[in-house]
Amino acid sequence: MSERQKDNEVSLCPPEHFDSEELVLDTPQTRSPSFKPAYKDSDFLLRDELRPMRVHLELLKPEMLQQEAGITSTLVVFGSSRIPDRQEAEKNLEAEKQKLAANSSDSRLLKNVDIASKILEKSHYYEMARELGRLVTTAAGEEEGHQPVIITGSGGGIMEAANRGASEAGGRSIGLNIVLPREQSPNAYVTPELSFQFQYFALRKMHFLMRAIALVVFPGGFGTLDELFETLTLIQTKKVERMPVLLFGEEYWKGIVNFQRLVDEGMIDQQDFESFQYVETPAEAWQHIQNYYAEKPFSE
Numbered sequence: 001m002s003e004r005q006k007d008n009e010v011s012l013c014p015p016e017h018f019d020s021e022e023l024v025l026d027t028p029q030t031r032s033p034s035f036k037p038a039y040k041d042s043d044f045l046l047r048d049e050l051r052p053m054r055v056h057l058e059l060l061k062p063e064m065l066q067q068e069a070g071i072t073s074t075l076v077v078f079g080s081s082r083i084p085d086r087q088e089a090e091k092n093l094e095a096e097k098q099k100l101a102a103n104s105s106d107s108r109l110l111k112n113v114d115i116a117s118k119i120l121e122k123s124h125y126y127e128m129a130r131e132l133g134r135l136v137t138t139a140a141g142e143e144e145g146h147q148p149v150i151i152t153g154s155g156g157g158i159m160e161a162a163n164r165g166a167s168e169a170g171g172r173s174i175g176l177n178i179v180l181p182r183e184q185s186p187n188a189y190v191t192p193e194l195s196f197q198f199q200y201f202a203l204r205k206m207h208f209l210m211r212a213i214a215l216v217v218f219p220g221g222f223g224t225l226d227e228l229f230e231t232l233t234l235i236q237t238k239k240v241e242r243m244p245v246l247l248f249g250e251e252y253w254k255g256i257v258n259f260q261r262l263v264d265e266g267m268i269d270q271q272d273f274e275s276f277q278y279v280e281t282p283a284e285a286w287q288h289i290q291n292y293y294a295e296k297p298f299s300e
Contacts, residue, residue: 058203062196066174066211069194074174074211075136075148075289077129078227079158079218079248081184082119089123092116125218125248126161132216132282133165133173139286141171148213149174153204154186154195158218163189176204205230214244214289216279219252236272244292246285250278 029035038044045054084092093116100109133150140147150166152159154175166173167189175190177197186195198204205227217228228247234240247253262268279285 055200055203058198058200059206062176062207063210065196066194069172071149071172071174071194072211073148073213074151074208076208076212076215077132077150077152077158077162077218078215078220078224079125079129079162080220080224081153081155081157081159082221083122083125083157083219084119085126085161086120086123089116089120093120122219122252125158128248128282129158129161129218130165130168132285133162133167134169135165135282135286137166137169137171137173141169149194151176151208151212152190153178153223154190155184156187158220160187160189163187167191176207178204209234209240212240212243213293214246216246216248216285218248219256225257232272232275235275236268242275244289245276246279246288247276248279248285250280253278 033041033043036044044050083089093113096109096113096116100106100113103109136148136150140149149172150162151174152162154163154177159175163173163175164187172191172194173189174194175186175196177184177186177195178201179197179199186197196207198207208227209231215228215231217224228245231240231245235242235245259268259273263270263273277288279288
């Protein structure tokens with residue numbers, strides 16, 4: 001290669017291939033924040049005026065990396081981070097009982113024991129989410145074509161369980177973490193190269209649905225309800241294609257949300273009410289999804 005060709009090759013390199021800080025003298029001018037390249041200037045990038053750019057990047061980065069990983073379809077698992085496995089739930093209940101024993105007149109401690117008991121009752125959902133992760137991931141490994149990859153919110157509880165099941169089956173799974181006042185770290189079972197962090201809830205929820213072929217929702221609180229109702233609204237308004245929306249635990253969900261009352265009051269149509277189904281086992285959930293797509297490949 002000639003010197004002219006080398007010069008031309010260098011000139012075509014994108015600016016991030018150069019480190020200007022190593023090429024210039026240390027002077028008051030070069031030390032000024034204004035001299036720093038924009039893509040290296042975090043203070044500049046975090047200005048309010050740059051929010052559209054940050055939103056764009058937050059949409060683009062996970063999209064590009066999932067494309068590069070060959071992921072074409074996902075199975076979304078939502079559910080509470082407060083539902084641990086049975087062993088942990090039993091440990092938490094015993095700890096609350098010991099606190100109450102030391103101060104039996106404290107009504108707050110009595111309430112905590114009641115809550116810990118209810119969490120223990122729901123701990124079987126952890127194993128169900130774990131089994132669903134294993135089931136879906138094993139099926140993806142056995143069948144040809146573009147089978148769905150488990151995707152969760154990356155946290156503990158139900159999310160951890162689904163990622164854990166996928167990991168135990170020897171497959172990949174995705175985690176979409178969110179920056180919170182109380183720092184949430186990705187659980188240990190998310191595939192590292194598919195572990196993403198978001199600043200904006202809206203972009204995170206968009207990525208949950210961009211490749212989704214089904215939504216499986218375990219018991220949860222505000223966050224789970226938000227994700228569930230946004231999906232149902234998008235289906236109702238035809239902003240996303242209709243897909244299986246499966247609610248684990250009919251008794252729980254009927255006690256939390258009176259969907260039938262919404263129909264009876266004329267707030268939703270009967271077909272809106274029929275846009276989700278209750279399920280009780282991982283096998284039932286996976287079979288329902290398979291039946292739904294019996295004549296439609298996941299990759300379409």
